[in-house]
Amino acid sequence: MQTSTQPRFGTEELSVFYGTNEAVKKINMEFPEKSVTALIGPSGCGKSTFLRSLNRMNDEIASARVVGKIWMDGQDLNDKETDAVTLRQKIGMVWQRPNPFYKSIYENIAFGPRYHGTKNKKQLDEIVEQSLRRAALWDEVKDRLKESALALSGGQQQRLCIARALSVSPQILLLDEPASALDPVSTGKVEELIIELKKELRIVIVTHNMQQAARVSDSTAYFYLGNLIEHDDTTKLFSNPSNQMTQEYIMGRFG
C-alpha cells in the first residue's frame, strides 16, 4: 500500500465540508519531523478547520465531513477503521483559549496518563513533574500542585495545557493560535517553548501573527479560501514568496 509519495505525517487530497460548503480543498501537505509548520491566512481561510481535522476533532461536529487521507506512519487516520480515541493520544492539541480542566494543577496533568494505565503514584508524580518542566511551568507551580488550575494566570494556564498535552507523550502537537489570547510576555514564553519542543516532536501551529510564524516555524503554509496557496521554508516564504497572493498577504495588503 505504501507509495513513495505518501508522507510520514501529512495529508493527501484532504477536504473538509460543512454541509455542501467545501471549507478546505484537497490539501496535500507534509509535516516534517522535528520541525514547526505554521499555517497562516486570513480568518475563514480554513487553516483551523484543516488543523482540527488532523486529529479528527471535526468528528464531533455533526455537519462536518472530512474526505481524503491523513497519513501517519503508513496508517490512514481518516479511515473509518482507525479508532479516533487511540490516535488522539498520539496527537496533542492546544487551543486558542486556555482550557484547563476544573481540577487541580496536578490532576490536569495526571488525568490522561492515569486513564491510559499509569496507576503508580510515583510514576505519575514523575510524569507531572516532567511535563510541567517541559512546558517551563514547574518552577512556578511546584509548591501549589494541589491548587485549582483555574487560579493560574492565562499564560500559566496555557503552558499547563501544553504540559497536559505532553503528559500522554504525543508525537505531534497541534497548536490552534496558542498565544493569541495571551499578553506579550506570556506569548514570548510560549514561543520559546515551541522552539524547545520541536527538538522532540512535530508541531503544527495556526497563527494570525506573521511575526510569530516567522519566529517559531521552519516552514509556513499560506491558506486562502480553503486552498493551500503556498508552502515553503519560512525564510523563503516571507522574503521571497513565489505566489503573488502570498506576497500581498504577508505585505499586509489584505486579510
Add this chain to the structure above:
Amino acid sequence: MKAKTADKIATGVIIFFAVLIVAILGGLLGFILFRGIAHIDWHFLTSPSQNFKAGGGIGPQLFNSLFLLVLTMIITVPLGLGGGIYMAEYAKENKLTGFIRLVVEVLSSFPSIVVGLFGLLLFVNTFGFGYSLLSGAIALAIFNLPLMVRITEQAFRAVPREQKEAGLALGLSKWKIITSILLPVALPSLITGTILAAGRVFGEAAALLFTSGMTTPPLDFTDWNPFHARSPINPMRSAETLAVHIWKVNSEGRIPDAKDVSAGASAVLVIMVLLFNLVARWFGRVVYRKITASKQVN
C-alpha cells in the same frame, strides 16, 4: 440629556420591581413563620395527627414528606441525568430529538392534578400499587423528570466545548469525558436543578391526593423492616404528606384547632424547604470543591 433621564427612570423602575419582589417574598415568609412558629414544639413535630380532637401533631406527615422526597429523587435523579446527558451529548440533531425536546417542554408545564389522575389510573388501579408511597413517588418523578432532563441538558451544554475537546485530544473515551470532565463543571447547575425538583416534592399536594393518598396508617417507628405494614419505610403504605395534610385540615378537617395546626404545618414546611436548600447547596459546594480543587464555585 433626555437619554440620561430615561436611563434614570428605567433604573428606578427596575430597582423598584426588585425591591417589590423581595418585599413580597419576605412578607410572605414572615407572615407564615410569624403565624406558625408559636405552634411548633417537639410534641407538634413528633406526635401523630388527630382526626377529631385538638392537640394533634404532624409527626407522620413530616416523615412522609421526607421519605417521599427520598423515594422520588431515587427515581428522578438517575432518569433525569441519563435523559439529559443523552440529549446533550449523544442525541443527533434531527426530527426525533426535536420531538423529544418538545415532549419534555410540554410535560414540564403539565398541570400536576392531571399527573395525579394519571397516577391514580395507572399506578394505583391498573398496576395495583394502591394509594402508596410508591405510586406517589412515581407520579412525582413523572412530574419532575422534564425539569430534571432540561436542567441536565442545559448544564452539560453550558460546559465550554473546549473542555470536551481537551478530553478528546488526550484520547479519553466519551464516557470518561462525561463523568470526569463535564460532570464536575456541570455540577453546580445540577444541584440547583435537584433542589428545584425537590422543592416541588415538598410543596406538591394535587398530584399526591390520588396517588399516595390522604391517610397514614398508624406507624411503628421502631419497626424498620420495609415489608411490615406498620413500618414507616414500607413503600406500599399510603402516606399523607405535610402539604396534603395542610390542604386536608383546611378543607375537610374536623379538628377544633385546624387553624393552628395548618399554620404550624405551613411554617414547618417552609422551614424544611429552606433547610433543604441550604444543606443541598452546602453539600454541593463541598463536593464541587473536592473534585475541582477550587476554593469557590465559579
